Amino acid sequence: MDSASDKKALKKEIKHLQKELLTLQEPLKRSGVPVILLFEGASASGKGSMIAEVISELDPRGYQVYTYGSASEEARRRPFIWRYWQDIPARGLMSVLDHSWYDAAFSAADESEARRLLDSINVFERQLADDGCLILKFYLDISRAEQKRRLEKLAGDDAEAWRVDESAWKQNREWDERRELVEYVTERSSPQHARWHIVPNEDKRSGTLEVLRVIRDGIVSAIDHGAPKPLPREQRGWPLLEMPRLRDVDLSPAITDKDEYDAELKKEKKKLSKLHSLIYREKIPVVLAFEGWDAAGKGGAIRRLSWALDPRGFDVVPIASPSPEALARHYLWRFWREIPRDGHIALFDRSWYGRVMVERIEGLTPESRWSQAYDEINEFEYELSRHGAVVEKFWLHIDSDTQLERFRLRESTPEKQHKITDEDWRNRDKWPQYEKAVDEMLQKTSTEFAPWHIIEGNDKKYARIKVLKEVRKALEARLGV
Amino acid sequence: MDSASDKKALKKEIKHLQKELLTLQEPLKRSGVPVILLFEGASASGKGSMIAEVISELDPRGYQVYTYGSASEEARRRPFIWRYWQDIPARGLMSVLDHSWYDAAFSAADESEARRLLDSINVFERQLADDGCLILKFYLDISRAEQKRRLEKLAGDDAEAWRVDESAWKQNREWDERRELVEYVTERSSPQHARWHIVPNEDKRSGTLEVLRVIRDGIVSAIDHGAPKPLPREQRGWPLLEMPRLRDVDLSPAITDKDEYDAELKKEKKKLSKLHSLIYREKIPVVLAFEGWDAAGKGGAIRRLSWALDPRGFDVVPIASPSPEALARHYLWRFWREIPRDGHIALFDRSWYGRVMVERIEGLTPESRWSQAYDEINEFEYELSRHGAVVEKFWLHIDSDTQLERFRLRESTPEKQHKITDEDWRNRDKWPQYEKAVDEMLQKTSTEFAPWHIIEGNDKKYARIKVLKEVRKALEARLGV
Numbered sequence: 024m025d026s027a028s029d030k031k032a033l034k035k036e037i038k039h040l041q042k043e044l045l046t047l048q049e050p051l052k053r054s055g056v057p058v059i060l061l062f063e064g065a066s067a068s069g070k071g072s073m074i075a076e077v078i079s080e081l082d083p084r085g086y087q088v089y090t091y092g093s094a095s096e097e098a099r100r101r102p103f104i105w106r107y108w109q110d111i112p113a114r115g116l117m118s119v120l121d122h123s124w125y126d127a128a129f130s131a132a133d134e135s136e137a138r139r140l141l142d143s144i145n146v147f148e149r150q151l152a153d154d155g156c157l158i159l160k161f162y163l164d165i166s167r168a169e170q171k172r173r174l175e176k177l178a179g180d181d182a183e184a185w186r187v188d189e190s191a192w193k194q195n196r197e198w199d200e201r202r203e204l205v206e207y208v209t210e211r212s213s214p215q216h217a218r219w220h221i222v223p224n225e226d227k228r229s230g231t232l233e234v235l236r237v238i239r240d241g242i243v244s245a246i247d248h249g250a251p252k253p254l255p256r257e258q259r260g261w262p263l264l265e266m267p268r269l270r271d272v273d274l275s276p277a278i279t280d281k282d283e284y285d286a287e288l289k290k291e292k293k294k295l296s297k298l299h300s301l302i303y304r305e306k307i308p309v310v311l312a313f314e315g316w317d318a319a320g321k322g323g324a325i326r327r328l329s330w331a332l333d334p335r336g337f338d339v340v341p342i343a344s345p346s347p348e349a350l351a352r353h354y355l356w357r358f359w360r361e362i363p364r365d366g367h368i369a370l371f372d373r374s375w376y377g378r379v380m381v382e383r384i385e386g387l388t389p390e391s392r393w394s395q396a397y398d399e400i401n402e403f404e405y406e407l408s409r410h411g412a413v414v415e416k417f418w419l420h421i422d423s424d425t426q427l428e429r430f431r432l433r434e435s436t437p438e439k440q441h442k443i444t445d446e447d448w449r450n451r452d453k454w455p456q457y458e459k460a461v462d463e464m465l466q467k468t469s470t471e472f473a474p475w476h477i478i479e480g481n482d483k484k485y486a487r488i489k490v491l492k493e494v495r496k497a498l499e500a501r502l503g504v
Numbered sequence: 505m506d507s508a509s510d511k512k513a514l515k516k517e518i519k520h521l522q523k524e525l526l527t528l529q530e531p532l533k534r535s536g537v538p539v540i541l542l543f544e545g546a547s548a549s550g551k552g553s554m555i556a557e558v559i560s561e562l563d564p565r566g567y568q569v570y571t572y573g574s575a576s577e578e579a580r581r582r583p584f585i586w587r588y589w590q591d592i593p594a595r596g597l598m599s600v601l602d603h604s605w606y607d608a609a610f611s612a613a614d615e616s617e618a619r620r621l622l623d624s625i626n627v628f629e630r631q632l633a634d635d636g637c638l639i640l641k642f643y644l645d646i647s648r649a650e651q652k653r654r655l656e657k658l659a660g661d662d663a664e665a666w667r668v669d670e671s672a673w674k675q676n677r678e679w680d681e682r683r684e685l686v687e688y689v690t691e692r693s694s695p696q697h698a699r700w701h702i703v704p705n706e707d708k709r710s711g712t713l714e715v716l717r718v719i720r721d722g723i724v725s726a727i728d729h730g731a732p733k734p735l736p737r738e739q740r741g742w743p744l745l746e747m748p749r750l751r752d753v754d755l756s757p758a759i760t761d762k763d764e765y766d767a768e769l770k771k772e773k774k775k776l777s778k779l780h781s782l783i784y785r786e787k788i789p790v791v792l793a794f795e796g797w798d799a800a801g802k803g804g805a806i807r808r809l810s811w812a813l814d815p816r817g818f819d820v821v822p823i824a825s826p827s828p829e830a831l832a833r834h835y836l837w838r839f840w841r842e843i844p845r846d847g848h849i850a851l852f853d854r855s856w857y858g859r860v861m862v863e864r865i866e867g868l869t870p871e872s873r874w875s876q877a878y879d880e881i882n883e884f885e886y887e888l889s890r891h892g893a894v895v896e897k898f899w900l901h902i903d904s905d906t907q908l909e910r911f912r913l914r915e916s917t918p919e920k921q922h923k924i925t926d927e928d929w930r931n932r933d934k935w936p937q938y939e940k941a942v943d944e945m946l947q948k949t950s951t952e953f954a955p956w957h958i959i960e961g962n963d964k965k966y967a968r969i970k971v972l973k974e975v976r977k978a979l980e981a982r983l984g985v
Contacts, residue, residue, distance in 0.1 A: 046919055074815040083806070083820035083853060090816040096576055121816050182781045300663045325564070334555040335571040335602050339564035348827070372564060438527055 033228045040235040041080040047242050048085040052115035054246045057156045057352070059112060060238060061120045063129065064163030065201070066191035067173035069224050070121050073163060076231045077238065078119060086117035091126065100306070100364035102410040103127060104143050108359035111151060113351035125160075128208045129201065137204060141211050143409075146402045149253045152216035153395055154353045157250035159241050160217060161234055162209060163224040167198040216253040261401050262471040268462050269477075274422055277482035284484045288327065291491035295331035298498040299368070303336050306365040307501060308412040310404075311494065312374035315419025316457075317447045318429040319480045324419065324490045325370050331491070337368035342377065354378055354388075354396075355403055362407065374416075375400055379464050384456050397467040408472035413501045416473060417490060418465065421480045423454055514709045521716040522561040528723050529566040533596035537726045538637045538833070540593060541719060542601045544610065545644030546682070547672035548654040550705050551602050554644060557712045558719065559600060567598035572607065581787070581845035583891040584608060585624050589840035592632060594832035606641075609689045610682065618685060622692050624890075627883045630734045633697035634876055635834045638731035640722050641698060642715055643690060644705040648679040697734040742882050743952040749943050750958075755903055757970075758963035765965045769808065772972035776812035779979040780849070784817050787846040788982060789893040791885075792975065793855035796900025797938075798928045799910040800961045805900065805971045806851050812972070818849035823858065835859055835869075835877075836884055843888065855897075856881055860945050865937050878948040889953035896978045897954060898971060899946065900961045904935055 051058065060077065062070045074088060089110045098106040104124060112118040124144050131137040148158055165173070174191055177183045194201060213219045220237050224230035278284045302309060311328075313321045325339060340361045349357040355375060363369040378396040382388040404414050421429075430451070433443040450457070469475040476493045480486040532539065541558065543551045559567060570591045579587040585605060593599040605625050612618035629639055646654075655672055658664045675682060694700045701718050705711035759765045783790060792809075794802045806820060821842045830838040836856060844850040859877040863869040885895050902910075911932070914924040931938070950956040957974045961967040 049922055071814050071816050075811070075813075078815060079811055080807070082803070083810075083851075084822040084824070088815045088819065095578055097578075119815075182778045185785045186781075297663045300667075304666045322563070326561070329564075330556070330560055332556075333552050334559060334569050334600075335552050338569065341565040343565070346829070348829075370564075441530060 030228065033232060037076065037228065037231055037235060040232070040239055041076070043239055044077070044235070044242070045080040045082065047239070047246070048082055050246050051117075051242055052085065054249075055114040055155070056242075056245045056250055057112040057114050057151075057154075058117040058242065058245070059120065059151070059156060059158045060117060061123045061125075061158070061160045062163065063123060063125050063161070064224065065165060065170055066194050067170050067177065067187075068163040068165045069227055069230065070163060072227065073161075073224070073231060073234060074119055074121055077234065081117075085115075086119055087112070088119045088121065091120065091122040097364065100366075101308070101362055102143070102406050103140070104147050104406065105359060105362060107147070108356060111156070111352055111356060113348070114155075123160075125208065125212075128212075129205055131204060131208075134204070134207055137208055138211075141208065143406060144212060145214070146406065148212070148217040149214075149256075150355065150399055150402065151353060152250060152253045153399070154392075155250055156353070157241055157245045158217040159238060160212075160219045161237070162205070162219055162221045163230065164221050165223075165225050167195060169225050170195050170198075214253060216251045256395075256398055259398065259401070263467070264469040264471065264474055266465040266469050266475060267477070269420060269458055269465075272420055272477055272479065274420065274425075274479050274481040276479045276485050278484040278488060279482075284488065287488050288491070291488065291495060292327075292331040295328075295491060295495050295498070296333075298495060298502065298504075299332050299336055301502055301504070302368070302413075302498060303333070303366045305502065308363045308365045308407070308410070309368040309498070310363065310371070310407055310412055310414045311368065312371040312376065312414075312416040313419065314374060314376050314380070314417065315478070315480065316421050316426055317450055318426050318433070318443075319419035319421045320483050320486055321372060321419050323483060324417070324478070324487050325372055327487045328370065328490060328494060332368060336366070337370060338363065339370045339372060342371060342373040354382075355399065358403070365411070375403065376416075376464060376468075380457065380460050383460055384453055397464070400468055401470060401473075404468075404470065404473035413497055414473035415494065415497045416469075416475045417478055417493070418461065418475055419478045419480045419486060423451075425481045426451060511709065514713060518557065518709065518712055518716060521713070521720055522557070524720055525558070525716070525723070526561040526563065528720070528727070529563055531727050532598075532723055533566065535727045535730075536595040536636070537723075537731055538593040538595050538632075538635075539598040539723065539726070540601065540632070540637060540639045541598060542604045542606075542639070542641045543644065544604060544606050544642070545705065546646060546651055547668075547675050548651050548658065549644040549646045550708055550711065551644060553708065554642075554705070554712060554715060555600055555602055558715065562598075566596075567600055568593070569600045569602065572601070572603040578845065581847075582789070582843055583624070583887050584621070585628050585887065586840060586843060588628070589837060592637070592833055592837060594829070595636075604641075606689065606693070609693075610686055612685060612689075615685070615688055618689050619692075622689065624887060625693055626695070627887065629693070629698040630695070630737075631836065631880055631883065632834060633731060633734045634880070635873075636731055637834075638722055638726045639698040640719060641700050642718070643686070643700055643702045644711065645702050646704075646706050648676060650706050651679075652676050695734060697732045737876075737879055740879065740882070744948070745950045745952065745955055747946040747950050747956060748958070750901060750939055750946075753901055753958055753960065755901065755906075755960050755962040757960045757966050759965040759969060760963075765969065768969045769972070772969065772976060773808075773812040776809075776972060776976050776979070777814075779976060779983065779985075780813050780817055782983055782985070783849065783979060784814070784847045786983065789844045789846045789888070789891070790849040790979070791844065791852070791888055791893050791895045792849065793852040793857065793895075793897040794900065795855060795857050795861070795898065796959070796961065797902050797907055798931055799907050799914070799924075800900035800902045801964050801967050802853060802900050804964060805898070805959070805968050806853055808968045809851065809971060809975060813849060817847070818851060819844065820851045820853060823852060823854035835863075836880065839884070844893075846892070856884065857897075857945060857949075861938065861941050864941055865934055878945070881949055882951060882954075885949075885951065885954035894978055894982045895954035896975065897950075897956045898959055898974070899942065899956055900959045900967060902961045904932075906962045907932060 062073060064070050078086060094106065107124045110118055128137045128140040131140060152158060174187050174195060178187045209219045222230050222233050313325055315321050329339060345357060358375045361369060378388065379393055383393045407414050430443055430447065433439040465475050478486050478489050543554060545551050555569060575587065588605045591599055609618045609621040612621060633639060655668050655676060659668045690700045703711050703714050794806055796802050810820060826838060839856045842850060859869065860874055864874045888895050911924055911928065914920040946956050959967050959970050
């Protein structure tokens with residue numbers, strides 16, 4: 024077979040596959056499988072033109088290309104995986120990535136740094152795969168000599184020369200070091216649910232053909248059977264803190280003296296205000312999550328806390344039911360979007376724990392998924408903590424009688440009526456189910472790096488002061504003051 | 505009256521107003537009036553604590569605080585007003601701004617730079633006000649001596665000293681220069697729909713009281729009567745280009761020879777590819793909007809164009825019906841979000857022109873608003889162009905018979921059936937209304953800085969080549985090559 028007709032046949036097959044991908048977009052959308060197509064490779068390995076081939080026939084409503092350069096300031100002030108969470112695809116759509124979360128690992132200073140990054144990466148990919156995401160990772164492979172040839176060609180072309188910067192030449196000079204690291208990393212990040220495809224790309228046509236085939240096969244299989252599932256998690260051995268059962272919590276603590284309360288409030292506010300300033304200066308991110316029974320006093324506690332804080336350094340993040348955008352993605356997506364930057368405080372009014380409470384009890388999420396959430400949440404909070412964040416969680420606890428009393432008060436007070444809805448009454452009917460779910464949540468997600476605090480809330484004054492004190496203590500511990 | 509009881513009365517009134525603001529949140533939400541509370545002032549003028557007072561009793565679901573520091577890289581690579589567009593409030597909610605779009609103007613090098621910024625600012629505020637937004641702007645005013653006193657006090661406090669940087673001291677040394685510029689700017693940006701309130705804030709209590717009163721009065725009035733409306737626009741004298749009526753367009757041009765088409769396509773692709781590289785290098789942003797009759801070939805034209813482009817340097821932005829998030833804001837908000845950064849190309853598959861086509865014809869927007877859109881759109885595109893963007897718009901034109909033919913072909917081709925819907929047939933019935941609307945749009949929005957190109961689309965090959973050529977010519981003109 025002569026080479027010209029060979030080439031022509033290749034070209035025809037490529038075109039055919041490109042059109043096939045187009046026809047797969049509709050069934051993919053219906054299947055609801057989100058797809059990540061990730062392209063890595065040395066400089067001049069052909070990522071850009073490969074992506075152009077992949078998308079060439081696609082309907083642009085079905086995919087989005089993301090190019091990751093060096094991290095922006097916003098990204099540098101958050102866990103390194105943060106910016107990639109922003110761009111995960113919605114169900115049935117594709118994210119096409121030019122460079123990715125592997126960049127940092129491929130250019131790590133040494134294997135130990137690479138390993139540290141791999142911890143985050145492997146958790147991230149597993150979480151997406153557990154959620155049904157198809158992850159196809161391509162490393163476009165060329166030789167050192169071929170890279171040199173391509174760089175020289177680019178450098179000799181007026182319009183392209185600027186693309187070849189010193190870092191590309193450096194890569195060519197230090198080829199072997201990088202090569203070793205790439206092998207080290209790819210070998211440790213190729214589980215069945217997110218396998219690496221090392222694609223020889225010296226000959227771009229055959230490289231393209233291989234990539235297109237892998238994508239076609241992956242998508243066809245995912246449409247029929249779903250994306251490959253991860254193996255069950257190994258027991259991670261989270262450093263869990265012992266928590267009491269809710270029914271064993273003594274709810275009698277109270278502050279009955281108004282002057283004592285005012286004095287305490289003032290004292291704690293002053294201390295917190297100073298600490299906030301230090302937190303800001305030391306660029307420590309702080310994540311505080313507030314959960315609790317309806318009418319337990321979350322809002323009031325958050326408000327008192329916020330009075331001690333500089334409004335330029337904190338945000339209250341109210342969590343309501345998810346938007347359609349959020350529903351179409353991994354449930355942690357919307358919380359990752361709200362992660363505070365270093366030095367800032369986020370007060371979550373309700374949080375990611377909805378997953379194992381309302382979503383569990385109302386049957387909004389199947390057990391197979393919410394039962395994974397304890398690990399997923401610990402992983403999430405661990406990631407924040409590892410980045411240096413203070414993570415503290417508060418369960419505002421009251422008994423059923425107190426709730427009833429407050430519901431009735433709300434109903435009979437005109438300006439509070441909007442705070443009580445039929446849903447609150449329906450939730451109240453499910454008190455025993457909630458109690459069980461909350462107990463399980465407290466047992467499984469109170470960790471040394473992200474502890475739960477049960478706040479005795481029958482007495483509002485006592486509860487508010489206790490929240491202030493616990494936050495103050497956590498900040499003091501972190502700052503070592 | 506003694507000063508202690510004076511103070512106490514002030515404090516009580518402040519608390520009362522804070523609670524009143526809380527009770528206004530519900531009716532504000534129902535009224536659908538978006539509110540911007542903007543705080544400016546010299547260093548240490550008390551913006552942070554003022555904002556803390558304003559939000560202290562508010563339900564956090566009803567507002568968001570934004571603090572603007574120096575612009576991020578993402579912001580610096582776009583028109584300066586871009587980052588403020590991101591944060592405009594949804595209807596019925598409040599954005600509370602610590603610093604704002606006035607920062608740049610207050611620290612401009614001279615009056616001519618300030619004037620240039622004011623052009624953008626005044627357009628921005630008018631557009632928001634035309635959309636019903638209440639804009640309350642506060643300048644917290646202190647004397648030079650008071651600033652010095654406060655800075656010295658901060659600098660003497662271990663926990664706060666880091667807040668006082670060299671720029672604050674510089675401001676104090678160069679007080680008069682800044683003062684003059686602030687006066688120059690505020691005098692030129694105080695129309696009835698976005699008046700400045702210069703609030704003496706040497707005594708923080710009385711300052712707070714004044715601010716709270718203005719906010720309360722503003723919101724109460726907006727709930728009852730809507731936010732203050734801008735005066736009608738002065739005739740701006742846009743540099744309009746003469747456009748033919750659609751019915752006068754000769755649709756006969758065609759490329760009948762397949763080889764000629766292939767050769768042209770190849771030639772134009774090659775040229776465009778080079779130009780894209782230069783555009784990237786020169787950091788020129790490019791905005792291309794595609795509109796046209798259903799089945800006129802927008803998708804095909806965009807695809808051919810994208811084949812010539814490096815996927816890392818462009819995005820196709822498909823515009824569908826607005827999300828609830830977008831519907832709750834000024835209609836240009838979602839387009840501002842998609843503005844390409846310098847050096848990138850955005851291909852809009854449909855665009856902001858939906859405002860004067862589908863929204864007009866389907867009655868989705870009242871005439872009072874869509875009729876303003878011609879000016880608003882010219883202002884929008886002028887802002888992009890002034891920032892250095894290439895802005896080109898394409899109307900893909902076919903006649904009614906050709907559309908019918910293509911609709912029927914779609915219906916009879918299985919893999920194209922999803923591209924034809926009942927809505928397409930309904931739109932077709934409204935051809936005369938659309939033709940009238942499109943003619944008006946072309947007459948009123950084809951400007952020297954953002955021209956429309958009518959693409960004769962009865963012959964697809966001709967149309968595709970013409971789009972490539974027009975884009976190529978526009979880029980050449982901009983690059984001067």
